[in-house]
Amino acid sequence: MKNIDDLIELIMGDPKIRESKTLGEKVYRDEPILKRASQLVRDIVPPKDNTPAQLMEMRRMVYSPEAQWRSREWLFGKQGSFMADFEDNYEKIIPFEHYFPTYNDMTLEQQRTYFTWRTRIRQGEYMDISLSYIFVYIYELINLIGVKDPSEAYGSLKTLLEKYGESYPKLKRFVSIWLDDMVIYYGLDIALLNSSGILEFDDALCVLLDLDGHTDDEVFSALCIMSSYNAEKSAFYKTYPEEFRTVAVRSYKAFSEYYGAHRKKTLFEKLFGKSTISVHQMFGSAVFCYYRSSPQNSVVIDNVRRCFCRGGEWFSEGYAGKTHGNKQVGDFFRAIDSIMRTGFDFKNKLQAPDITKQLSKIINEQITILQDEKRQAEKLRVDIDLSKLGSIRRTADITRDKLIVDEEDLEEDKSPQPDMQEDVAEESVQDNTTPLDSGEYSFMQALLYGGDHQAAAKNAGAMPSVMADSINEKFYDIFADTVIEFDGDTPAVIEDYEEELKGMILP
Template identity: 30%
Template sequence: MQLEELEDFLWRKYSLKFQPIIGGNKKIFTLQAPGNTNFFAFLSRFVRQSDNYPRSSLEHILTLDINCGDFANTIRDLPGFCDPFRVTGEQWIGLWLDQVDGLEVKKALDYAYKLAVNQDQLNVNDQYLVLPVQENASIKYKSQKIPPRKNIKIQEQKVDPIIKKMRESYDYSLFPAQGRAKNFYNQAKIAADYEDNYEDFYPFKRYFPTYHDMTLAQLRTYFTWRNKVRKGTFEKTSSSYVYVYIYELLNGIGGKDKLDSFKKLLLLQKNYVEKYDPEIDQYLLTWLQDYAIFNNLDLKIVKNVFTNVLAQDKFLMMLKNPAKVDAQEFNEALISKTKYRSHSPLGEKFADLLSSVWQKLLATPLEGKDFYQFYIAHKNQVRRPLFDKAVVYHQEPAVKRYELNSEHKFELLGMYATEVSLVAQERYLAIIKDIIHEVDRLSRKFYKKGRALKPNNLYTPILNVIKKAIIEFHEQELEAAKPKIEINFGNLSQIRQEASITRESLLTDQEKEFDAQDLNEPALNNIENKENAKVSDFDNEAIADSFDLSEDESHFLLALIKNENWHSYLDKKHLMPSILADSINEKLFDEIGDSVIEFEADQPKIIDDYQEDLEKMFLKGK
């Protein structure tokens, strides 16, 4: 009902106008009956941004609170009526002015006015004549000539027995809250197979429409349209007729079985709703989902109506368990969902890095907050009515439990469902996009690739985890790049024997004679003591234990660190410096992360960058 129509009705019938509750107030208006100081109605005006229009458009929402006395409990559950908005009390009802038929609003106000005039007494059947105040009246009486009465012959329409039976079956003893759906269900069963071929068209507009709201002409219009739809012809008609057809199928009327009714709803969605009336789909899609759940239809058959729900569930579950999906798939999903436009110079490596960083975030508490639950999604449980805003008669569900997946389940009880699911946090996509950006930015900086990116305002604890995860990812890369050497210790004795034979064949006669001398000879002992004295401040045994260095490797390394002579020691033992250097570099790689010995002009030396580190590691007292 429009506000102008309501104001005209109040003035013409009661000489009443809405008055602001306080002078100058433009949001709340009141109605007061003559002789009664109490208000019997409140009109409230809300201004909100319209969801259906550009941002510059504003939408005015009007609500009406009416004092209907004991009659309030009878009409509160009618379509469009609800609990009051501004006041409390069982005698008050509320309604959305644009959702209730004008005749019903007038009846409710008429009842409330008579109740107020009688000082809230129940003798509301008395009639009152109210004369407009002429001095303020905008509408003045003018005499009108009454035309002579003509004899008009009214041709009565012939009522089909089925329609007659259906209309007579309406049970007025049922309360509106429960009786409306039950009466509709009973009438739908009577007219389930009825067909009509009515040539005229009568429009029909009603919130929560039923057969009981239709005139005979409207009933015939509807059944003619339904007959065509059942035969595959979808013609444009009033939306209220379409809703009645939907209600029939939701109640299991018009289909061979539950699945057949579901398929007929899908046909209507495809051939009528999408083509002629897309606004219906916002309700129909939810009702289709509820119908599948309520009747325990196979998810493989009905999964198309859950496409968006299942896709969101899959995405949130992937964010919860990224290790269960391929890193490239994980990366593409996040980039696509957040519409992140930059391309990492790391190429395919970036996908592995992003997945690794995300797993690190999941495993790291952020100042007592669980990253996934606080920033991404949380487990939610809500109890909601099934077939909300549809006229569906109360029945028992076909199953007590329905599962879409491991994270999305429904517990059914009567016409209600307790839904347990993952619900995304409000800004989770913005958080994910910021994380991708920072992983991209910091990895460019760490690997020195690509142009630099500007940092964003990502939460510092999250940023610290990302930095640490990038370093650990690089360390894993280095570890994976190490050559894997397999040694067959079963052949070790044979290798030693062959090496000994080879060494013996390479010795000169003088060297053989020198080797044959007594190793306890004082001259030799003096030479060895001098060599040992040069490295007396190293603990060779400790070094060998710590890094698995042999005695020869320890001696060679420590001599290089102190820049002392190592030639005589290696010559005496016939050792090659290049072989010792390669072995030392490999054994210290885990600690240093790089080779520590290099060759310049075929001479080994400690790399300058690691000289100080090695001194701290191996020199006593340092």
Template identity: 30%
Template sequence: MPGIDDIIEQVLAAARGRLERGVETSRAYGDEPILMRGSQLASYQPEPIRQMRALARRPEARSWTDARLFVEQARLMSGYEDDFPSSEPLLSYFPTYAAMSNRQLRSYFTWRTHVRAGRVEKTSTSYAYVYLYELINGVGAEPGEEAFRAIEAFWQAYRKFDSGLDRYVRAWLVDYAVYHDLDPALALPYVAVEHDWAVAVLAEAERRALELAAPRSRRQGPGDLPVPEGEATRLFDALEELSTYRLAHARLYRERPEELRDVTYLVFGRLARYYRSNRTQGLTESLFGARREMPHLMFASAVFYPGERHPDATYDLAGTRRYACRGGLWTCDALHDGGARSSKLGQVLRAVDRQLRVALDYPHQLKERGDPKYLVSLVDRAIGDYLSWRRAHAPVRVEIDLSKLAGIRAGAAQTREALLVDEEREDEKDLAPAPATSGAASGPAPATAPGPSDPAAGVGLLPEERALLAALLDAKEAPAGTDLLVDSINERLFDLVGDTVLEFDDSGRPTIVEDYVDEVRSILG
């Protein structure tokens, strides 16, 4: 049986024979594939790939870093497309072209051709990282916002196949915006801004708590009560952002939100003072570290070659972090805690939830988890102080029985009558209206309207008001309890006189203002 080499030779010989005979035919011939053995096909290199391989063997390439070699090769292959029929997998921690075989290179460039055409398909994740490295280094998209959008779009499309890219691409997008001085709004979605802001709220709450002077004795009471509602709400929201234990999801919070919020505020402040006295670091710093400037490696864990030295620059991101480049070296002034929630803070908040349920005799209790004794004691004291303060400052409930008002009035009248002296009774008789005539017994007499000559006609003084004014004009002492009459007279005469007519002397008795005695006399006629 002939071997593969014999078969290939027979096919090629037949083709040469047809050409030598010069047989004319109307059939149109196109390019025909070169016949190779399987072992030869495995090592076959298209010309662009051969040139890329040769680039690594140049004398000047010996001094290049792996990152620079990758970028130089990427630029050479920036427009290359392939249609390799199979896909060779690749598994590499730092994948580059140099780490790929010929079949893997052709598999990658074929997959990249599809991606650039808008068809993002699942492949070896190492190929996805190589594609991202190209974009980061300005290959495949114009450096700047266009490349940023390309990185973002590819990541969003491919993460449904492998969400592990999130760990790196988020940071790379931020670095890309900083490195190319793009609009900070592009990077903000990928920065833990809410986390950093929440830590700042905790730091401010801790500072305020430390400013409060602790009471020197139990009689003075706690100095952190009453709880400021606005500050307590801001702190509660910040703790909700930072803690692994979510108080806002607790059953007690749905039914007793104010108590849980206020006790949490008290516990945080007292725990901050405890840390100042018993720890080398403050509470917030022990949980999330302190903001400080540290060296920053751009595009960490990526294959990146910067080329020329980056000019000195400063880049502020939402006030929570500040990047600076000096002499080509980058620093980042920010929190460096990774943006994760704190389980230690979660333990504190769960202790607050549990102990408050115990104090309120809440029907749904939480199980004991072996919290530190100092923490349980601190929480219990805060709860006790808070509940005592609420009881002491509870609003007084006043209920009025309207059905008893008539009896109260009658009793007041009897008391007043018992306190009157004989002279006051005589004065009341003088001020009382004249008794009705005998004709009035048969029926009320029609009221006589004041005539035009009556000066009080336009004022509308009532009989008892006229009687009081007349008594004061005659220098008689007015009886007690005429305050309402005085106010009424002043209101009626204000439009006519333009001032207060009656006032009270040092003994509390009403008198006519001396300047208006004649006017009052003329009004009464």
């Protein structure tokens, strides 16, 4: 190729280049290399007849001498304060996508779209819009642009999260952190941190730091808050909730004692570490004007956490972690669930996680102790059936009447007569207040007091099995159960009802 003219001729000879719309629309002419600021503004921000003057003025701020050496955060705060009360009514909706967006990253049409959307937001209309526009509005709120105080900014930001959080998970992730930062940075009510789970997390830590100073229910709740495994949704827990809670708390306390005696660090330190001081970047990843000083220098959040500012830099002192996120506590709960299912012969088994032999031993020991306690309690349990009080009163009345003796009787000969025993037996049957007939009554007397039940049945003209069935049927309304059972061919009174029956059937 001979010279530059030949090269230009070759390029322009290409039909694709020659017919290019982009090339055809542009006119190229000589221009000065250096321009005055006013010339630069006119070139980049061409005047528009229908463009609001305030918006044009905001765009010119980019080219002020101070803006040339200041940060983009400073420029955002300057432009935002200038446009804090601006409203627009632009008809178009121009998409906008940009990382860490500011006004300066938008075209004129995008700026008008943004301020029109912001106008409607302030009127309570939350229309669909590009995520980058939403972030610009969030940056305004955390910088207190367009609000009267931090409380209003916090409320507006929380409402924005409620309206757009489900549609934009990324928004939810960032804004949740920035809401907490607003509470600390601007000195808002610490109770607002409840929504993020920080206070719940720290309260659980306080419980686990002082096991002896809290109830078993408080310890179990604290472990649930920390655990990555939701034990309360377990099928076994729903069947045996009290037993699960008891074994879990006792096992945790026993394992904590074991660590205190055999390890250099406590179980708490193993699971949750130690309280540390770390740098905390307020409003990290946001466009935030740090030249705005915080009214706070130190904020005590709770008994185990605080934030403080030194030399313009913020620090956080406390425990790392998140609510419901501790895998080690989750494995502890899952191991208890698995081992207890085996110990209680639960129909659905659960695979146990990898745990130490010592922890497995402790859990099994606590299950055995609990089961022994339940067996002992069953032996000592006294059930009172109020429906049987009537028969007990009737029996007591009979006993009372027999103990009352007239004075005339005292003068009679107290020596026993030859048929006295027969008379007593006959009187006992005559005073029968049970649903049994005389033969059945005598049969029950024989069973209760060691008499000849065979003879009693024979005198009544019936077989012992028939007598027993009739007695069980008549007593069912009182005991809601059979009172006589057979050991082979021998009838016997059920031990649980023996004393009560003796109160109804006298010797």
